Amino acid sequence: MEHKKVIIVGSGPAGLTAAIYTARADLEPMVIEGEPSSTSDQPGGQLMLTTEIENFPGFPEGLMGPELMTNMRAQAERFGASFKTAKVTKVLLDSSPFALYTSDQQDQNEPALTCDALIVATGARSIMLNLESENELIGHGLSTCATCDGFFFRGQDIAVVGGGDSALEEALFLTKFANSVTIIHRRDTLRASKIMQDRAFSNEKIRFEWNKTVTALHSKDSVLTGVTLEDTATYENTMLNVTGLFVAIGHSPNTDVFKGLLEMDDAGYIISHSGTHTSIDGVFACGDVQDHKYRQAITAAGSGCMAAIDVERWLESQH
Ligand code: NAP
DSSP: OEEEEEEEEOOSHHHHHHHHHHHHTTOOOEEEOOOTTOSSSOTTGGGGGOOEEOOSTTOTTOEEHHHHHHHHHHHHHHTTOEEEOSOEEEEEOSSSSEEEEETTOSOTTSOSEEEEEEEEOOOEEEOOOOOTTHHHHBTTTEESOHHHHGGGGTTOEEEEEOSSHHHHHHHHHHTTTOSEEEEEOSSSSOOSOHHHHHHHHTOTTEEEETTEEEEEEEEETTEEEEEEEEETTTOOEEEEOOSEEEEOSOEEEOOGGGTTTSOBOTTSOBOOBTTTBOSSTTEEEOGGGGOSSOOOHHHHHHHHHHHHHHHHHHHHHHO
C-alpha cells in the first residue's frame, strides 16, 4: 500500500492543473488518470475527444484538444507529479488517511493507495439515447466523438442529435468529411451560441430535422443504416437513411464511486462550497464533476488551480 500526501482522481484540465499546482508546492501528487478502455473516461478527459479549441487563452491560432492535454500532462510531470493509468473502483472516506482501490490491483481486499487529501476531478461523460442496440452499434455507425470517428464517414450522409454547442461543433467538423450532415433536434430553436448557429445555418452541407427525436436505430450486418424519427407534435414516424449518427445531447458527471459518500445534487454533480471543499473535510472537487453550468476547459483548469490552493492550505492547517 502506497501513501501520498495528495491524490488527484481524473486527468482532464481540472485534474492536471491541480497536479501542476500541487507538484510546484512540493506535495508530490499522484494522478489516477483513468484507463484507455472507453471513450468516456479515458486519460485526458473530454478534451481528448475534441477538435480545435479556439477559446483557450494564450493560443491565438487555437490548438487541438489532445495537444492541450498532452502539454498539461507534460507540465505536471515536469514538476514531479506521478501518474497511475487505472480507474478508481472504490474509496473509503470515513477516516483519515483516505483509502483508494484501483482497477489495476491484484488483491481487491486491501486498498492500493492512501492519501491525506483527495482531489476529485473525474469530469463528466456523454449522455446516450438509451435505444435498443445502441451499445452494439457504437463504433459501427454510432459515435459520440466526431474527432475520433469523423474520418470514417467520408462521402456519407450522416446525422447529429442535439441542439447545443456540442452538436453544432460536431456537425460543422463532420462537414469536412461527410456528403451531408442532418442535425436532429427535439425543438424548433437551438440551444447553441449565436456564433455556432450562424456557422451551421450558413453551411451548405448541414440540414435540420426540427421537432424530432430518434426512436429507433436500424442496421444491416451490425452496421447502422438509418434511424426512425418521431415528430414531437404529431408523433408521425419517418425514416432517415444515414450511415452515421453522432450523439451530442449533453453530459452526466462521473461520480458513481463517490455516491453516498459525498454530497451531490439531483443530477449527481458533487456540491462544492467555500471554493472546492466538499462535504468531507480533506476531499476537494474541481472541474465538470462539480460544475454543470460553465463546463469549459478554462473554467475546469481554473477550478483545478483553486483545488490545489485549497488542499495546500488545508494540509498546512492539519499539520
Ligand atoms: P447542452 O448545452 O446541454 O445541449 C444539449 C442538447 O441536447 C440540447 O439541445 C438538448 O435539447 C438536447 N437533448 C438533451 N437530451 C436529449 C434527448 N434525450 N434527446 C434529444 N435531445 C436531447 O450540452 P452541450 O451541447 O454538450 O454543451 C454543454 C456546455 O458546453 C454548454 O455550456 C456549451 O455552451 C459548452 N460547449 C461549448 C463549446 C464551444 O464553445 N466551442 C463546444 C461544446 C460545448 P434542448 O435544447 O431541448 O434542451
